[in-house]
Amino acid sequence: MIPLTGIISLVVFTLFSGVLCFENNVPVYMWNIDTDAVVNPLHSLNAEELVGKVSLSLEGKLVALFMQDELSVDDFKSNDLAALKSLAEMDNDGTFYAPSVTKTTKLPEVLAAAGYNVVYVKSHQDLPTSAVVGKTVLVIDLPATQLGDLRKENLQLNSNAITEIYETLKSQQPDVVGIFTAKRNSQLQLDESRRRIARSATAKSAPREETFVDKFYNITQESGKLFLFFEKAPILKIKDENKTAWANFTLNVDPVFTGTVVNETHKTGVLVLTYEALAPSGPKNDSGFLTKAKISFHLSTKRGYWYINQTTIDFDVKINDATFKEDNLVLVTTDVSTPLGRSWHCTPKSRLASYGYYFNGTIIKYTNKVILETDGFQLQPFKVSKDKFGDGYDCVGFFTEGIWAAIILGLIIAMMLAWAISMLADVRTPDRYDDPKGKTITITATE
Amino acid sequence: MAARYRETYIYSFGGLLAAAVVVFGIYYILTGQGERIDIGWFLETITPYMWATTGIAFAVSLSVIGAALGIYTTGSSIIGGGVKAPRIKTKNLISVIFCEAVAIYGLIIAIVLAGMLDKYDPLKASPEKVALNYFSGFAMFGSGLTVGLVNLFCGISVGIVGSGAALADAANPSLFVKILIVEIFGSAVGLFGLIVGILMSSRIKMGDI
Numbered sequence: 001m002i003p004l005t006g007i008i009s010l011v012v013f014t015l016f017s018g019v020l021c022f023e024n025n026v027p028v029y030m031w032n033i034d035t036d037a038v039v040n041p042l043h044s045l046n047a048e049e050l051v052g053k054v055s056l057s058l059e060g061k062l063v064a065l066f067m068q069d070e071l072s073v074d075d076f077k078s079n080d081l082a083a084l085k086s087l088a089e090m091d092n093d094g095t096f097y098a099p100s101v102t103k104t105t106k107l108p109e110v111l112a113a114a115g116y117n118v119v120y121v122k123s124h125q126d127l128p129t130s131a132v133v134g135k136t137v138l139v140i141d142l143p144a145t146q147l148g149d150l151r152k153e154n155l156q157l158n159s160n161a162i163t164e165i166y167e168t169l170k171s172q173q174p175d176v177v178g179i180f181t182a183k184r185n186s187q188l189q190l191d192e193s194r195r196r197i198a199r200s201a202t203a204k205s206a207p208r209e210e211t212f213v214d215k216f217y218n219i220t221q222e223s224g225k226l227f228l229f230f231e232k233a234p235i236l237k238i239k240d241e242n243k244t245a246w247a248n249f250t251l252n253v254d255p256v257f258t259g260t261v262v263n264e265t266h267k268t269g270v271l272v273l274t275y276e277a278l279a280p281s282g283p284k285n286d287s288g289f290l291t292k293a294k295i296s297f298h299l300s301t302k303r304g305y306w307y308i309n310q311t312t313i314d315f316d317v318k319i320n321d322a323t324f325k326e327d328n329l330v331l332v333t334t335d336v337s338t339p340l341g342r343s344w345h346c347t348p349k350s351r352l353a354s355y356g357y358y359f360n361g362t363i364i365k366y367t368n369k370v371i372l373e374t375d376g377f378q379l380q381p382f383k384v385s386k387d388k389f390g391d392g393y394d395c396v397g398f399f400t401e402g403i404w405a406a407i408i409l410g411l412i413i414a415m416m417l418a419w420a421i422s423m424l425a426d427v428r429t430p431d432r433y434d435d436p437k438g439k440t441i442t443i444t445a446t447e
Numbered sequence: 448m449a450a451r452y453r454e455t456y457i458y459s460f461g462g463l464l465a466a467a468v469v470v471f472g473i474y475y476i477l478t479g480q481g482e483r484i485d486i487g488w489f490l491e492t493i494t495p496y497m498w499a500t501t502g503i504a505f506a507v508s509l510s511v512i513g514a515a516l517g518i519y520t521t522g523s524s525i526i527g528g529g530v531k532a533p534r535i536k537t538k539n540l541i542s543v544i545f546c547e548a549v550a551i552y553g554l555i556i557a558i559v560l561a562g563m564l565d566k567y568d569p570l571k572a573s574p575e576k577v578a579l580n581y582f583s584g585f586a587m588f589g590s591g592l593t594v595g596l597v598n599l600f601c602g603i604s605v606g607i608v609g610s611g612a613a614l615a616d617a618a619n620p621s622l623f624v625k626i627l628i629v630e631i632f633g634s635a636v637g638l639f640g641l642i643v644g645i646l647m648s649s650r651i652k653m654g655d656i
Contacts, residue, residue, distance in 0.1 A: 339479070342479070391478070391479065393480070397480075397483055398475075398480075398483070401488075401489055401492040401493045401494075404489055404493070405493055405494075405497045409497070409501065411464075412501075414460070418456065418457060418460045421453075421456045422453045422456060422457055425452045425453035425456075426453075
């Protein structure tokens with residue numbers, strides 16, 4: 001009963017205060033204003049109430065209302081508004097501070113209702129060049145601020161802007177009241193969570209890695225269809241046999257597809273990618289130029305699976321002032337065998353094809369002079385449905401061999417544990433001499 | 448109550464295992480990758496070190512389990528019988544020694560196999576080298592498993608016979624020598640396992656060279 005009422009009242013209270021929290025409370029700071037008005041910091045003022053408090057003091061003065069997008073009480077504590085602070089401490093009539101005012105966006109309207117002429121200042125040209133007569137409010141929108149580390153700089157810039165504009169106005173007429181406030185509280189997020197805004201702010205400054213190219217190729221021909229997708233651009237690595245450095249060519253341009261790519265009736269296909277005129281990327285000491293590279297994947301089908309049988313490459317490159325040309329060089333492809341109707345998918349960086357090593361008697365020699373490396377690759381020839389890749393057959397399975405080994409050995413250990421627990425069931429205390437009805441055995445201790 | 452306790456644990460463990468196997472099996476089948484459960488692929492790609500080290504573990508651990516069970520059986524009988532017939536104490540220690548020998552066989556094999564472990568570079572090795580390393584891994588596994596299982600059952604049997612020998616000796620001293628022959632036959636079985644284990648491990652050649 002009591003916990004129930006407690007819970008209900010707690011819920012009601014949080015909802016109620018939550019409703020209150022949904023009101024944007026923004027601090028308002030005024031300078032060069034001669035007023036005795038005091039504000040109870042525990043209460044939030046309405047825009048009308050605020051104007052009502054200070055309207056007498058605003059009589060006969062030009063009001064410069066500086067509206068920032070977001071402001072909070074913490075911003076006044078930090079030293080970022082130092083320029084504003086020194087401005088306010090200069091020779092002036094007095095200051096006024098209300099820490100929590102709701103509906104500040106309505107301030108211009110409220111002032112207009114109080115008989116002020118509202119002028120929206122969009123840029124420096126809109127500022128009055130001579131003294132203004134009559135009750136006027138200049139509403140000046142300050143540049144947007146951001147959350148996080150950049151906020152300090154924004155606040156400093158804004159306070160410098162305020163100082164500059166205010167002094168311009170003050171040089172024209174002595175009675176200018178400055179009001180500094182904002183449309184929203186920077187610490188209270190209504191629509192989105194603060195975390196999400198902070199994340200999107202950092203995301204804007206650090207965009208999705210430029211290496212992601214997300215290139216999707218849909219090659220539809222009369223004889224068949226092929227889908228190809230590169231998450232990051234594939235890299236063609238070529239090495240001069242005598243040197244140890246590789247020249248890496250990032251194939252981040254769109255290749256040209258030639259020939260019949262897929263022939264469904266004959267169940268074969270050749271995917272030919274031709275790249276032209278690429279400069280290398282990589283360490284600074286790479287100097288080279290890829291005039292042309294033509295990569296051909298020979299595809300075939302057998303007994304319900306499709307394979308990449310062979311990869312051949314023609315290339316014409318210039319590395320470090322030496323020209324290399326290869327025609328129809330056969331590369332060793334990774335074992336791509338996928339059921340028909342499904343796509344081959346590989347996320348981690350892996351070698352799709354490379355020029356193999358050879359074993360010469362007792363000497364093992366590496367002549368890897370060409371490596372085609374993919375980083376995020378998906379291919380589906382044969383039996384492509386209308387617009388989507390078939391299920392991805394991954395190059396890394398769900399259970400890798402390491403996982404299987406660990407499962408087997410873990411099971412062995414688990415069986416040991418099971419045996420041990422079953423042995424615990426055989427623990428018996430000696431109960432031969434127990435007699436519930438008999439006398440309790442007592443042993444007299446002799447001194 | 449005790450029986451139900453044991454059965455509950457074993458059934459729940461087995462049930463959990465069966466449920467896991469069923470769930471994963473159905474996942475594989477329904478997503479159309481049934482052929483990914485590939486024992487051949489597993490045997491080909493798994494590192495030979497898994498087999499080798501598991502074999503060494505089995506060699507020593509199963510032998511010690513056998514020896515421990517044997518000593519438990521015979522030791523408690525000797526101690527119990529020795530209360531009324533103290534003369535059996537010294538003579539019957541030979542049963543305990545037979546059990547201990549079983550553990551020593553396992554230890555010898557484990558040390559021999561562990562000495563043969565060596566690293567190799569799968570990328571740089573020739574296909575013959577890779578095949579030899581895989582053979583070594585399997586041979587170590589087989590050798591260790593052989594020795595371990597043989598010693599496990601040998602130890603249990605020697606223990607039970609030794610316990611019978613101690614109690615018979617306590618009743619009638621002339622029986623002991625005859626019963627010892629039974630125990631010797633039991634111990635010989637453990638030796639067979641050791642011989643086969645040594646034979647298998649003689650061809651092992653792990654490593655780059």
